[in-house]
Amino acid sequence: MQAVIDYLKKNQSRAVAELCEYVRFPSVSAQPQHRGDLRSCGEWLVEHCRAIGLEARLCATKGNPIVVAKTPRAKSNGATRPHFMVYGHYDVQPAEPLDLWKSPPFEPRVANGVLFGRGTSDDKGQALAHLKAVEAYLKTGTPLPCDITFVIEGEEEVGSGSLAAFLLEHRAELDCDAVVISDTGMPSSKHPALTYALRGIASFEVTLHGPARDLHSGIFGGTVDNPAMALCQLLGKLRDKDGRVAIPGFYDGVQPLSAYERKQFARLPFKARDYQRLLGVPKLFGERGFTPHEQRSARPTFEINGLTSGYQGEGSKTIVPAWARAKITVRLVPDQDPAKVIKRIRQHLKKLCPPTVRLEITEGHGAEPYLVSPTSPQAQAALRALKSAFGCEPVLIREGGSIPIVNQFKKILHADSLLLGLALPDDNAHSPNEKFDLDCFAKGQLMGVYLWQELSGV
Numbered sequence: 257m258q259a260v261i262d263y264l265k266k267n268q269s270r271a272v273a274e275l276c277e278y279v280r281f282p283s284v285s286a287q288p289q290h291r292g293d294l295r296s297c298g299e300w301l302v303e304h305c306r307a308i309g310l311e312a313r314l315c316a317t318k319g320n321p322i323v324v325a326k327t328p329r330a331k332s333n334g335a336t337r338p339h340f341m342v343y344g345h346y347d348v349q350p351a352e353p354l355d356l357w358k359s360p361p362f363e364p365r366v367a368n369g370v371l372f373g374r375g376t377s378d379d380k381g382q383a384l385a386h387l388k389a390v391e392a393y394l395k396t397g398t399p400l401p402c403d404i405t406f407v408i409e410g411e412e413e414v415g416s417g418s419l420a421a422f423l424l425e426h427r428a429e430l431d432c433d434a435v436v437i438s439d440t441g442m443p444s445s446k447h448p449a450l451t452y453a454l455r456g457i458a459s460f461e462v463t464l465h466g467p468a469r470d471l472h473s474g475i476f477g478g479t480v481d482n483p484a485m486a487l488c489q490l491l492g493k494l495r496d497k498d499g500r501v502a503i504p505g506f507y508d509g510v511q512p513l514s515a516y517e518r519k520q521f522a523r524l525p526f527k528a529r530d531y532q533r534l535l536g537v538p539k540l541f542g543e544r545g546f547t548p549h550e551q552r553s554a555r556p557t558f559e560i561n562g563l564t565s566g567y568q569g570e571g572s573k574t575i576v577p578a579w580a581r582a583k584i585t586v587r588l589v590p591d592q593d594p595a596k597v598i599k600r601i602r603q604h605l606k607k608l609c610p611p612t613v614r615l616e617i618t619e620g621h622g623a624e625p626y627l628v629s630p631t632s633p634q635a636q637a638a639l640r641a642l643k644s645a646f647g648c649e650p651v652l653i654r655e656g657g658s659i660p661i662v663n664q665f666k667k668i669l670h671a672d673s674l675l676l677g678l679a680l681p682d683d684n685a686h687s688p689n690e691k692f693d694l695d696c697f698a699k700g701q702l703m704g705v706y707l708w709q710e711l712s713g714v
């Protein structure tokens with residue numbers, strides 16, 4: 257093991273230079289003019305994987321190709337070795353607006369131990385850290401305790417459209433004991449983290465139809481219901497004063513937080529006043545009985561994302577609008593079922609809707625919530641690897657958003673995902689001046705080294 261760790265130390269500046277080379281590809285999946293750059297980036301990655309001793313290939317898909325790279329399989333003596341998959345993506349977000357960058361997004365620049373450039377943190381640097389860890393094993397002739405397959409795709413930032421079909425097609429090859437993903441974050445460099453749960457989502461639009469057309473409010477107002485008012489009254493009934501969603505059955509299936517989890521969350525660095533200032537609100541508000549971290553990651557929410565009705569232009573227009581619409585999403589936690597929740601909401605809105613307007617509900621996209629038990633042997637193994645690499649006690653976090661691919665890994669490969677993010681909160685992912693801390697890069701490589709030992713031992 258010491259040889260592996262020494263190798264990483266000795267080769268750190270080369271690893272940074274390689275990351276710079278990787279970042280130079282403008283592999284922006286959202287912009288069609290970069291299609292060729294994505295391909296070149298994928299080809300570079302395959303070459304890189306081969307150079308470090310992996311068996312690598314570029315797999316064509318309907319969209320951008322997927323890089324698959326495997327550690328040379330040890331000669332089987334009958335016993336089956338554990339097999340893990342590392343998932344990452346080589347595509348990046350658009351760099352615009354370019355004038356807000358202090359240096360060009362695809363000309364990586366190192367300053368004060370930080371590497372600037374689009375994709376440095378999300379996700380090129382994080383994925384490369386895992387490749388460097390495996391390289392250290394292979395180049396020092398240190399036997400790996402498991403087989404590892406890297407799957408690095410080129411469409412993550414545009415919804416991973418080709419991934420599900422790819423997983424289905426290569427199910428046998430990718431059959432694994434767990435998927436490791438470094439594409440999220442940690443609260444600070446002193447708080448390396450395992451993200452063990454994600455919220456799901458369900459989206460829908462509620463429209464209340466009133467008169468057949470906008471009406472003159474002076475001539476007709478007072479004789480018909482106003483859909484905007486009716487919608488406000490309807491929505492107003494959906495949350496109580498304690499911040500709880502007032503829809504019968506909404507909380508069905510919600511797993512209560514364990515004492516262990518709440519104790520772990522209490523260790524997270526958090527100052528309510530800083531948080532309030534960051535968000536620019538006069539006062540925080542959330543479901544009573546839960547801390548802000550619990551509210552934003554472990555509790556379901558009901559949010560109005562958009563509200564439209566009537567005249568929106570300059571000055572006034574005296575009408576009773578023909579309709580009013582709200583765009584709504586609910587964030588869901590394990591084990592809520594998106595379809596059941598939507599059904600409950602439908603039933604409740606129907607019950608509340610007055611006969612003076614007509615209710616229409618259109619359903620949008622959804623994603624199921626996700627959870628790996630934080631006390632499971634794999635989760636505990638990951639925590640030990642984090643501790644060894646970062647030299648401090650790691651934290652457990654839940655993410656408030658969704659990462660739909662983890663549900664695909666669960667459904668198609670029946671494998672849990674261990675989310676070991678290396679990004680810091682101020683890494684500016686998806687924003688101008690994206691950066692990656694080179695210390696996180698180095699420690700991420702170390703984490704990779706320990707991870708395979710720890711995971712293979714359970």
Ligand SMILES: [Zn+2]
Nearest residue numbers: 378379412439
């Ligand atoms: Zn990412």
